[in-house]
Structures are given as C-alpha cells and as structure tokens.
Amino acid sequence: MSTELWYTERYEEHGAALSLKIREVLHREQSPYQVIEIFETEQFGTLMTLDGLVMVTDRDNFLYHEMMSHPALFTHPMPKRVLIIGGGDCGTLREVLRHREVEEATQVELDERVTRVAERFFPKLCEKNNDPRAHFHFTDGIAWVKEAEAGRYDVIIVDSTDPVGPAAGLFATDFYAACHHALADQGVLVAQSESPLLHANLIRQCQQRMTEAGFDAVNSVYFPQFCYPSGWWSGTLGRKGLAMDAFRADDAHAFSGTHYYHAGMQQAAQVAPAFLLP
Numbered sequence: 001m002s003t004e005l006w007y008t009e010r011y012e013e014h015g016a017a018l019s020l021k022i023r024e025v026l027h028r029e030q031s032p033y034q035v036i037e038i039f040e041t042e043q044f045g046t047l048m049t050l051d052g053l054v055m056v057t058d059r060d061n062f063l064y065h066e067m068m069s070h071p072a073l074f075t076h077p078m079p080k081r082v083l084i085i086g087g088g089d090c091g092t093l094r095e096v097l098r099h100r101e102v103e104e105a106t107q108v109e110l111d112e113r114v115t116r117v118a119e120r121f122f123p124k125l126c127e128k129n130n131d132p133r134a135h136f137h138f139t140d141g142i143a144w145v146k147e148a149e150a151g152r153y154d155v156i157i158v159d160s161t162d163p164v165g166p167a168a169g170l171f172a173t174d175f176y177a178a179c180h181h182a183l184a185d186q187g188v189l190v191a192q193s194e195s196p197l198l199h200a201n202l203i204r205q206c207q208q209r210m211t212e213a214g215f216d217a218v219n220s221v222y223f224p225q226f227c228y229p230s231g232w233w234s235g236t237l238g239r240k241g242l243a244m245d246a247f248r249a250d251d252a253h254a255f256s257g258t259h260y261y262h263a264g265m266q267q268a269a270q271v272a273p274a275f276l277l278p
C-alpha cells in the first residue's frame, strides 16, 4: 500500500480545506513565536507554513508578492523610503527593490527565524537581501511604527499573518493611525486583508478603519492566490493626500520582470466584486 503524504490546512469555520501532495518534510522548528515548517511538495515546489498555516510556495508566491508591492509603489509619485512590516520570507522585499526609485527598504519582522529559514530554503525570494538598500530589524512592527518619526516613510507595506496573535494589532485603527503619522504627504499604506469570499467583513473593516485613521482615498486590490483560503486574496490601500486614481502609468508600462502585475492590472485589480462595492 503506497503511503501518500499530503499537507492539509483546514479552514474549520468555513468547512473547507486545502491539500498539497508532499514529497518530504525538509525542516521543522519551534521559534520563540511560532512553529516553522518547510515541505517539499510534488507540484508547488517548496512550501513554508507557520503554526500550520500556509505562508508561501515556490509556485504561486509571485501573485501575492507582486500585488502587495507594485500597485502601492506605482500609486506613489516617487517612492524612496519603504517600510515592510512582517514579510519575513523576503518575497515582498525583493519586489520592492526592483524599483530603482527606492533608496531604502526597511523590513521589520517579528521573528528572525522566519527570515533565516527562508534564506536557506527560498534563496530566490531572498536574492535581494544583500542589496545595500535593504535594512532588517527583528522586532514588533506595531511598536516600530508607533515610535517612527512623523513623515518618515513614503510607502508602508503590511505583509503580515492572519489577524490573530502578534498580528492582530496590525488590523487595528490605532495602528493605521500610527502608519498615517509615519507616512509623509502623498504616502501610501497597503495591508494584506485576506479573502474577499471568506473574509469580506474584514476587508470592509480594514477600509473603514483606514478611513477613520485619516487616509483619504481607500480601496482594495483583489488577486488570485491558490494556496491561501478560497484561492482569492486582497490588499487594502490607504492614500495620504493622494487621489484614488493616482498612478504613474508610464513608469508601470515600462516596468518589466513581473509574472502577474502589469500596468493594466493596476486598475483591473481595483475593481471590486459587487458584494464588496461601497
């Protein structure tokens, strides 16, 4: 009898699950914050999970990392100083550093072990980690933003885990208000906001809280993400002193090297499904 190995993430509250066929368990460790596991899958390359939740696979991470970075960066007129909260797998950092306008990219990840494990098992995601513009800090992102100087950043990207545990506060109004304070004028905030199908109320809440926090033009981008609950994901954007249609279209048209994002996707991804229209 063949012993097939499958990794399954169950979404109990939704009566659903995702399973990936596994060849081998490559690594498992308990960090000070979470259980980090690495698997070699049959069809999705290497897989990282944190506390049993899928974070990244080799095959489909480009969708999330591109859509959590490029729409926000092309919304900003001249993004020089970028802050990434979370993002320990370094895929979002890699996409941010594709932009030549970026002079510094600061990543504040709570758990250093996530980045060290990613450097070992996801070398392509970490290929820009030695870029002199990259700065790493391993501490709580909520405190970091609250202590940041007024107007210190141009773009803030919240590439976090789900709104539980140490990440819960990253979905709160006072955190968004601290981001608004830490952003210079014409600043842009983007935060991962989960699944339109399974977490529509959370998306509405993120939009409402960003508006309460002082952001002018708030909406969300929607994109496919096979390995996340429902295969459909989102990022919510807040603009400080920028219009909803702010977009460096010529620069986006000239931008190359992406597999999902392109200039046409900037608008297309902002079209909300009817059930999420304001």
Ligand code: SAM
Pocket: 033, 054, 055, 064, 085, 086, 087, 088, 089, 108, 109, 110, 111, 114, 139, 140, 141, 142, 159, 160, 161, 162, 166, 167, 170, 192
């Ligand atoms: N794309 C993934 C998702 O949507 O689920 C997230 C990937 S990234 C690995 C998430 C990171 O957020 C984790 O490494 C976790 O340690 C980090 N994180 C959670 N709470 C944090 C906090 N308060 N400050 C900084 N990093 C945090």
